Amino acid sequence: MTLFELTPDRALTAVPATTFAAEGVWERADLQAAIRDRIDVLGDDLLVVAEEFGDFDVKRRIDLLCVDRAGQLVVVELKRTEDGGHMELQALRYAAMVSAMTFDQLAATLGRHLRAVGSPDADRAREVLGEWLEDVGGEDAVLERRVRIVLVSAGFDSQITTTVLWLNDVYDLAVTCIRMTPYRVGERLVVDLQQLIPLPEAAEYTVGLRRREEATRAAASGSGDGRDLTRYAVTGPSGSSAFLPKRRALLLLVHQLHAAGVAPEAMAGVMRRSKFLPVEGRLTGDELAAAFVSRYLKAEQNLGRWFLDQPLLDGERTWVLSKTWGIGTVEVMDALTALAPGSGIEVVPDDGGPEN
Numbered sequence: 147m148t149l150f151e152l153t154p155d156r157a158l159t160a161v162p163a164t165t166f167a168a169e170g171v172w173e174r175a176d177l178q179a180a181i182r183d184r185i186d187v188l189g190d191d192l193l194v195v196a197e198e199f200g201d202f203d204v205k206r207r208i209d210l211l212c213v214d215r216a217g218q219l220v221v222v223e224l225k226r227t228e229d230g231g232h233m234e235l236q237a238l239r240y241a242a243m244v245s246a247m248t249f250d251q252l253a254a255t256l257g258r259h260l261r262a263v264g265s266p267d268a269d270r271a272r273e274v275l276g277e278w279l280e281d282v283g284g285e286d287a288v289l290e291r292r293v294r295i296v297l298v299s300a301g302f303d304s305q306i307t308t309t310v311l312w313l314n315d316v317y318d319l320a321v322t323c324i325r326m327t328p329y330r331v332g333e334r335l336v337v338d339l340q341q342l343i344p345l346p347e348a349a350e351y352t353v354g355l356r357r358r359e360e361a362t363r364a365a366a367s368g369s370g371d372g373r374d375l376t377r378y379a380v381t382g383p384s385g386s387s388a389f390l391p392k393r394r395a396l397l398l399l400v401h402q403l404h405a406a407g408v409a410p411e412a413m414a415g416v417m418r419r420s421k422f423l424p425v426e427g428r429l430t431g432d433e434l435a436a437a438f439v440s441r442y443l444k445a446e447q448n449l450g451r452w453f454l455d456q457p458l459l460d461g462e463r464t465w466v467l468s469k470t471w472g473i474g475t476v477e478v479m480d481a482l483t484a485l486a487p488g489s490g491i492e493v494v495p496d497d498g499g500p501e502n
Contacts, residue, residue: 148161149327149329151331161329162329164329164330164335165226166300171226173209173225173226182197188222189214189296191214192212193278195256195259196211197210199244206243208221208222209222215278215279215282217290218292218320219241221296223295223296225298227300229306234295234313235309237295237321238295245291249285256271274450276469282391292319292320294321295319295320297322297324298324298326300326302342307343310343314343322341323341325340376495377496379493393471397467399482400413400458400482401456403482408482408485409460417478417482418474422465422466423465427463429457430464435454452466454466479493
C-alpha cells in the first residue's frame with residue numbers, strides 16, 4: 147500500500163517507501179527496543195515480561211515475551227526483512243516451550259526484566275503481575291496453556307500467510323501478523339504498522355466465536371483449565387451494574403449491602419477468614435495503607451491484594467476487602483445476599499449473551 151502526502155495545493159504525492167536495512171535500522175537494537183518501550187502499538191492488553199527470553203534454551207531466545215490480561219502468554223517475534231524468514235515456525239516452537247509456565251515463574255521472569263530496564267517496580271514484580279491479572283485471579287491466576295503469537299515484520303511471503311491462516315482456521319490458534327513499512331519523509335523516518343492477519347474488522351468477531359466455542363466444549367466435556375471466568379452483575383433498587391469479574395462484583399455487592407443496612411461484621415462472618423478486615427478510624431489513601439500495614443503486618447508486601455482504594459467506611463472503622471478469591475466465591479456472594487432478604491439486591495451471572 148502506498149502512503150501519500152496531501153500537499154498545500156491539494157495534490158497527492160507518493161511518500162517513498164524505504165527499507166530498514168537501507169536506513170541502518172537493526173532488529174534488536176532499534177526495532178525491538180522501540181516496540182518493547184511502546185508495546186501498545188501491538189495491542190493495548192500486553193505487558194512485557196521479558197526481552198530475549200531463553201530460559202528453556204540458551205541458543206533460542208524469544209524477542210519479546212508478554213502476557214495479556216486474560217492470563218495468556220504472548221510470544222512476539224520481530225524481523226526487519228521483507229519476507230519474514232521462517233518466523234512462524236520459530237514462534238510455534240517458542241510458544242510450546244513457554245506454554246507450561248506458572249504464575250511464580252512468570253513473576254520471577256518479570257522481576258529480572260524490570261531490573262534490566264531499571265524499573266522502580268523491580269522489587270514488587272509479583273504484585274505488578276497480580277494487578278495486571280486482576281480480572282483472572284490476581285496472584286492466584288492460572289496461566290492459560292494456549293499461547294498467542296504476534297509476528298511483526300517488514301513483509302510476509304505467501305508461505306507464512308498461508309501457514310498462519312491455516313493454523314488459525316483449522317487448529318484454532320491465535321497468530322497475528324503485523325507489517326511494518328518504513329517511509330522516508332524528509333529528515334524523518336516514519337513507520338506504518340498494519341495488521342494483516344486477522345483483519346482488524348473481523349478480529350473481534352473471530353475472538354468472540356472462539357470463546358463461545360471453548361465455553362461450549364468445556365461445558366459439554368466437563369473439562370477445561372479449572373478457571374471460572376464468569377462475570378457477574380449486581381442488581382438492586384437503583385438498577386444493574388455491568389458484568390464484572392468476580393472480585394469486582396463482590397466488592398460492589400459489599401458496598402451495596404452496607405448501603406442497605408447490613409453491618410460489616412455480619413458480612414465478614416460469612417466470608418473466609420481474613421478476607422474482609424477492619425482498622426480503627428475513618429481512613430483513606432496513604433493513612434489507610436499505613437494503618438492497615440501496622441495492624442496486619444503480613445500485608446506489607448502484598449498491599450496490591452487489597453481494595454485499599456475502595457474501602458468501606460462504617461462508623462469509626464474502615465473495612466478493606468481482599469482481591470484474592472478462588473473457589474467458593476459464588477457461595478460467598480449467595481451468603482452475602484441472604485443477609486438482606488427483601489432488599490432486591492442480587493448477583494446475576496453472565497449467560498453468555500451479547501455484551502452489554
